[in-house]
Amino acid sequence: MAEQRRHFSAADIPGFGLTAMAVFVALYLPIVTLVVYSFNASASVAEWGGLSLDWYRKAAGNAEVLNATANSLIIASLAALFSTTLATLAALGTTRRAPFRGMTAVYAAINQPLMVPEIVTAVALLVVTAALKQATGYTGLGYLVMAHTAFCIPFAYLPIRARLEGMDLSFETAAADLYASDWQVFRHVTLPLLLPGILAGAMLAFVTSLDDVVITEFIKSPGQDTLPTYMLGQLRRAMTPDVNAISSMLMGVTILMLFAFFLLTRKKA
Amino acid sequence: MAGASDILTIRSTRRAWALVTPALIVLALAAIGPLLVVLVYSFLTAGEYGGVEWTFSTDGWFKVLFERDIFDDTLTLADAHLTIFWRSVSLSLVTTVLTFLAGFPTAWFIATRAPQQRAFWLFLITIPFWTNLLVRTFAINQVIRNEGLLNTALLSLGVISQPLQMTYTQGALLIGMVYVYLPLMVLPLYAALERFDPRLLEAGYDLYASRWQVLTRIILPISRPGIVAGSILVFVPCLGAYVTPRILGGGKMMMLGNFIELQFGQGRNWPLGAALSIVLLVIVTLALLVYVRTLSRENRHG
Amino acid sequence: MKKTIAAIALLLGSTGIASAEGELFLYNWGNYTSPDLIKKFEEKYDVKVTITDFDSNDTALAKIEAGGAGFDLAVPSAGFVGIYAEKGLIQKLDHARLPNIKNIAPEWVDVAWDKGREYSIPWQWGSTGVSVNTKDYSGDINTSSIFMDPPAELQGKINVIPEMGDVMALATMWAGGDVCSEDPEVMKKVRDALMAAKPKWMSMDYSTVEKMTNHDYAATVDWNGSGLRSRLANPDVKWGFPKEGYGLWMxxxxxxxxxxxxxxxxxxxxxxxxxxxxAMLSAFARYANGISGSEAFMPADMKDAPELVPPAEFANLGQFVTVCTGKALEYQNAIWTELQK
Structure with missing residues (x-):
């Protein structure tokens, strides 16, 4: 404990703590507004008409919204899982080694989805998936998961790479010196050290997938609206607050899950 | 760093490719391959009702930079395109700098919490992003509008006497972009800072005396990989941003993403849209390559 | 591990091609289909209806043209019906299977885009005009000058929907031309007027109902259904049918x-x-439907809504917003880009 206090004092760069708090407040201002207005009795998203659960009831009774929520979560989870796995492998292959022939090209390829506006990938993918759908007859969520995985890769890759770069090698070398197999070194030494990077990457991939509108809009099959495409369709007709209700609910569930997670891990510790 | 361990740094190139290939396959199928379609489209003729007709044409490329005046047919530089281009680049740069200024102290704050608390703060950063981009952007609009939370608070505190017109201004657009891209800066920074050994700091503190020197001579150099990753993750998607400028800019401040979208939508000029996207891609790739090259050179020297 | 893989496979496979029995796939504008009507249809015929949203005619056309989209019915705007037919994307309707086709109001049978309703049936129709808060401005609101040459009282509080076709149609009619005009004189006037008016606008945005209601905007170019909703929420808001010509769509x-x-x-x-x-469709979407006899079932606040049906003196001033091509599209693209840059 004493050690910690000293470490904190050294870390206490003037203004940093304050800036961080300001950032957290700014981050949550719109979110609080969103949650508050999801309990609004008035149909308008701007005018306060008293407390009510109407929008939750409406959202719960709206099959289209529920279906869109489910699609969003399924696609984002799978895309985060796949892209983080692929990105971790790729990061292990491209960091902490002498550059190999073609490494710059690989690096550019991995980051390519970042560099192209969504609409461009969307139009191109429309042509490709339409041909595939006609040829195979398969119209499931696979296309969306695949596309989301691809554009989530750089978002997962960069934090993992940032973590790997300059990660202390002495533990791994020591383990290898003790005749641990490559897999054992990775599983018991590299992976635990890498975990914060993987976690950051997976979270980025997940929220990136949740946000996607344009690519999804172009390649979705019937019934595959996600929350963003559902909202995009509403843009011209003014938003109804049922999406606020769904978003608030999603956040509530997240917070509950986190809370449970912390309670469980604390018990273990 | 090379030489620290032969086992882990100088692995066979084959191993490296084996690790990279799965990601490359997915990218080739769903990101790079489709780009070839776009390249082909940029050399075709615009279809009357959108799409393309299969006749070769360089019209799309020509129109990226030049326009024939619609009234007197004189050839001029496409002034509107340049305005949009310049706005996209400058706004993206400013956004990157602002997210760094806000994100670095935040990432530092999280990284210096007690280890068991860090995950909590990290999640706190990401929770707002569980709502989707459109919801978030509308929520920001809600906060900054004339009768919104911010104006009401400022008014009741007596800071201002008239509500500030913030919606549909360049400032609103910037606020929105910084908000939207902030976690893309914080998370990589955190990943880089988290492995930071506080003992280094204390040693440095003894050595350099001033906190500012500790910051610029120890902390910033060590967090460089995170800064690089964060800047790329913010700057590049910013350039092609679509939803935020459309909603917060009030439709009067088009950015490249919107302009390209217009060509594939109501403008019905797919070849021009395709050509514009490739121009964007080439510029970003060149910038990235220069960036990576300089970095790896520095690494070798360091 | 095996369980996880099986679960993923199930998720990916479950929405794969389903048997065609008892299903219907509708591709429509977002938030435009009455959920009550769908429920009623599903219960009556035991058919599961899946609605998928699009946000623009251009996206919808691109997707359907690419093929394999998997929809049965789509709801394009008037100008696009001809394009679908020309490209062979839609089939001729067998009127013998549509006994209710006799209910289409006479003026909506021989329409310009589909003579005799060979390919299409009406969903909803409306007009494009202006909504004005009469507290701010008491002058004539039946004019496109509201946004083309804004009166002093409204300046700085005007919104224009970011919809190229609709706005350019209003602007060219205001300048004395037809929708899709290729006349350089007219288009020059359009450009100059729009560029001069732009600094007097507040925004080009869609969220008109909310912002007209809470008085963030004093006036907006809008669709009449939104005008109706704004007026119901804020009685100061009135709808104007521009006398220079207003846009019509179906x-x-x-x-x-x-x-x-x-x-x-x-x-x-x-x-x-x-x-x-x-009438159920209209009650939800807030537009007129083109079916005779539906008036009797309309909600009370729509029965004699002044926004829905143009008054006699303006009845002939509407022009259908068609899909412009060639030179007309070139003009519109250049002007629109300059306007939004």
Missing amino acids: DNVVLLSDAKNVDNAYLFMDFIMDPENA
């Missing part, structure tokens, strides 16, 4: 060539031409 249901559930599609098309059901 969205139509078409049967796609590669539809797999043709029988259910016919059932659905016939179902929505029943006056009572057509």
